[in-house]
Amino acid sequence: MLGFRTRNPLRDRQTDETRLERLRRTLTEIADELEKEKAGFQARYERASTDAAFSQQALEDGRSDESISVRIDELTVSLITYSNRIAALDRQLAFMAQLGVEVAEFAIAEADAREATP
Numbered sequence: 001m002l003g004f005r006t007r008n009p010l011r012d013r014q015t016d017e018t019r020l021e022r023l024r025r026t027l028t029e030i031a032d033e034l035e036k037e038k039a040g041f042q043a044r045y046e047r048a049s050t051d052a053a054f055s056q057q058a059l060e061d062g063r064s065d066e067s068i069s070v071r072i073d074e075l076t077v078s079l080i081t082y083s084n085r086i087a088a089l090d091r092q093l094a095f096m097a098q099l100g101v102e103v104a105e106f107a108i109a110e111a112d113a114r115e116a117t118p
Helices: 009-060 067-116
Strands: none
Touching: 009 067
C-alpha cells in the first residue's frame, strides 16, 4: 500500500485566507498612499489657482508690472500639470477599488468552492 500524505485542508484554508488578507491590506496601503498624494496635489492646485487669480487681478487692475504675466503663465502650466496628475491618481484609485472588489469576489467564490467540496 502506498502511503500518500495529504495536507490538512484546514491548514490550506488558513494559508489561503492569510494570503488574501495580506493582499487586501496591501491594496488598502497603496490606496492610502494614492489618497495622500492626491490630497497634496489638490492643495498645490488650490494654492496655485488662488495665486493665479490674485496675480491676474493685480495685472488687470494695473497694480503690477508686466512681469506678473510670466508668473501667471507659469502658474497656468502648474495648474495643468497638477490637474493631469490628480486625474491619473483618480484612475489609479478606481483601479485599486476594482481590484478590491475582485479580491472580495474571489474570496467568496473560494469559500463557496470549499463548502461544495466533500
